[in-house]
Amino acid sequence: MPELPNPTILITGAAAVVAILLYFHEYYLRRKDSLDQRKISQETKQKAAQLINAAEEAESELLSKGNWATQKLAEEFESRLEGLIQTSQNSISVSQDQLIKFMKDLQKRSADFEEASRSSTEAKINQIFERLESKLSDFLIQTEQKTTSSIELELKSTRQLIETYKNQQLKLIDENIIAMMEQTLTLVLAKKLSLKDQLDLVYEALAKAKVEKFIV
C-alpha cells in the first residue's frame, strides 16, 4: 500500500504544480498586457487624429492669413514702386536739364579759355623774341670786345717778343763792337807801342799798385 510517496516524486509534482500555476499567472498577465496595449494604442490613434485635425485647421487658417497678407503687401509695393518711378523720372529729367546746362556752360568757358590762351601765348612769344634779340646783341658785343682784347694782348706779347729779340740782338752787336775794338787795339798797339812805351805802362801799373796798397 500506499507507502510514503518518493520525495523525488513529491518534489517533481510540486514543481509541476508550481509551474502550472506560474503558467496561468503568466498567461493572465499577458492577456492583461495585451489588452492594455490595445487600449493604449487606441487612445494614441485618437489623439493622433485629433492632433492632425488641429494641425490641418491651423494650416488652413495660416494659409488664408498669408494670402491676405501677400495681397496687401503686393498692393503696397505697387503703390510704392509707382511713387519711386515717378520721383526718379523727375530727378532724371531735372539732372538731364542740369547736365545740358552745364555742357553749355562748359562750351562757353572753353571757348573763352582758348581765346585767352591764344592771346597770352602770342604775347609771350613776342616777349621771348624781344629778349632773344637783346641777348644776342649783348652777346655779339661781348664777343667782339673779347676778340679785340685778346687780339690786342697777342699783339702786345708779340711786340714784346720782338722787342726782346731786338734788344738781345743789339746787345750782341754791342758786344761784337767791343770785341772788334779790342782786336783792333791789340793789333795796332802791338805794332805801334814801342818797348819803352810798354814798359812805361807797366811801371805805371806798379806805381798804381803801390798807391792802392795792393802790394804791401
Add this chain to the structure above:
Amino acid sequence: MNQTQEVGYVISSRDFLVYLDGLPTIRVNDMVESDNGARGWVNSIAEDKIEILMVDDAKITPKQLFKRLPNRLGLAVGDYLLGRSINPLGIPIDGKGPLTKLKNNPILELDQAAPGIESRQFITQQFLTGITLIDTLIPIGRGQRELILGDAHSGKTAFLIDIIVNQRNTGVICIYASIGQSAVAVRNLIDTLKNNNALSYTIVIATSSSEKAPLIFLTPKTAFTVAEYFQKKGKEVLLILDDMGNHAKIYREIALLGNKPPGRESYPGDIFYQHAHLLERAGNFLPGFGGGSISALPVVELNLNDFTALIPTNLMSMTDGHLLFKSGLHSQGQIPAVDISLSVSRVGRQTQDLLSNLLSTRIRQILSEATDLETISRFSAELPAETQLILRQRDLIMAVLKQDSLTAIPKQIQTILLALIFTSFLKDKPKSFIEKYKGVISEAFVKQTALIPITKSIGKLKDEQKLIQLLEGAGPVLTKLCPI
C-alpha cells in the same frame, strides 16, 4: 776776368785731384775754374795747399791759373725739375732742352747739415707702396729709411720702379738717384717711367759710370738737396739711392788717390760718416720746419748674398730696417723676391692700423711655423691635418704675396686677400686656385654690390677675427665667381 779776383796756381795734379796754392780766403765747397773752363770744388784745405776735385774733364798743367768762382757747390732747384733728368750739377741730360729756370729759383748748397731732433716728428703715416708683401708684412712709414739689399738680378730695380709707378695720384714726389750705373740702365729706367706715365712726378739724377769720380760722388748730395726743397714745401718725398755700394767705391777711389790711409776693405776711415750724414737728412719733419717728409730707400748690391761686408753692415746700422732680396727666390718665381724672415722694418709697425698689425702677426706666425714643419713634411708620407693646414696656408700666403711688376693693389684688397686665407672659402683650395683667380677676387671686392660693404667696413674693424667672419659671408658670392 774781373778786376780783382782770387787766384791760385796748380802745384801738382793727379787725374781728377788737383793741388793749388794761393786762394787766400777760400773755403771748403767753394768752386774754382781754370782758364780753359774746367771747374772743380774744394775738398779740403791744408796749410800750404788746397785740394780740388775736378768735375770737368780737362788737361791740367802745373802752374795753371785757377780763379775762384763766386758760387759755392750747389744747384738751382724749383718745380721745373719735375719730369726732367739732370746730372749732379743741374745740367739736363734727357735731351729735352734747357731747364726753364726763373730768376728767383733758390740756389741750394749741396752739403747741408742734417736737421736736428727739434725738427723731427714721430712717424705715424704709412708709406703705401701698392705691393702686398711690403704693405702688410714689412710696412714702411713716411720718413723712414729702409735699406734695400740684394744680389745682382734679384729684382731690386724693378721693385723700385714699381713703387714709383704706384705713387701716381698720391701727391708723392719721387727722386731717383742713379749713382754710377751704366748709361743704358739709366736710359731704360727713364723710358720705363715715361711709358707708365710716372715721369710727371719724378726727378732722375743720374751719372753714368764713365763720368769723373767727383761728379759721381756728388750724386746723392744733389738728390738730397732736391728732396729737401720739396720737403720744405710740405710735400712727401720718396728718395731712391741706387746704389750706395758704387758711391762707397767711388769715395774709396777719391780717398786713395788723395793718399788718405785705407781702413777696412781699403775704404777710408770716414766712409761711415759719408753715408750717415747723407741718410740723416731724411725723416719726418714738423710743420714748423716745412712739414713734409723724406723717405729714403738706399740700395746696396751684395756679392753672393754676403751682407756681412763693411758697407752693407754700415748701412744697416744707419737705416730703420732693411729688405733682403734673394736671387734664388727671384728665379723660383717669387716676385718681389724678399726674404721675409731676414727682412725687418723697425718703424713701420707703428704706422699700420690695428687690423693689419694683427693680421700680419698671424701671417708671420704661420710662415715661421711652416718653416719649422717643412723639414718634417719632407720625411713623413702622411701628415696630421693641422700640419697640412699650416703648410697649405703658407702656400696660399705666398701665392697671395706674389705680385707681378707694375701692378698696384689697394690696401683694403690686400687685407681682404690675406684674411680670406683663414676663411673656409680658401681653406681647401690649392695655390693654383689663387694664382688663377686673384685678379677676379680683387675686382669682385671693388665692383660687386654684395661685397663692397665689406671693403668699406675694413677701416672700422678692430679685430681680424671679425673680418674673417665677415668674409665667411662672402664665400658663396666668391664661389659663384670662381668656378673650379
Add this chain to the structure above:
Amino acid sequence: MRHWQRLKWRSSSFKIMDEIFSTILNETFTLTQLKLRLRILKSHLLNTFFGSDSPAEPLNQLDLDWQSSLPKTFYQHFNKDNVYDIFKDLESSLNQLQVLTIYLVFEVNDQISKELGTVARKTFNKPSLLLDIKYDSRLIAGCSLVWKGVYHDYSLISKIEGKKAEILQSFKKFLR
C-alpha cells in the same frame, strides 16, 4: 853733437844761408832766373868739390858774368861738408819767397827783366822781391798783377770792359 851745439850750428847756418841768399838775389830778379842760377851754382860747386870729367854746361853771357861777379867770400861759405845741406835749405826756403806774378803782353829778355825787377824792388821797397813773368796776350796793353793769391788787372782790357757803356755811346754817335 849736443843740443846747444846743434842749435848754434843751426843759427849760424841760418845766417850763412841768409847771406848766400841775399848775395844771389842781388842780381837775380825773376823766379826762373833764380832757379836757374841756383842750379848752375850747385853744379859748379859740386864740380869743384867732387870733381868730374864732364864738361861744364854752356851758359849764356849774363849768367857767366854773374858767376864771375860772385865775390870770393861767397865761395868760401861752401865746403865739402855743408854744400848739400845748404842747398837743401835753399831749396826749401824757395817756397817761402814772396813772388809777384806779373802778366805782360810782350816778351822780355834778360835785360828788360832786370830793369823791371829793379824798378819793382824800388817801388815796393822790397829788396828781395822776385818776379814771376807770364804772358797773356788778351791784355791789350799794360799788365796785371797777382800778389798773395789775389789777382788785380791793371791792363787796358779791364779799363775797356769797365767803360763799355761810354765807349758804345760814343760809337753810336756815328750812327745815322
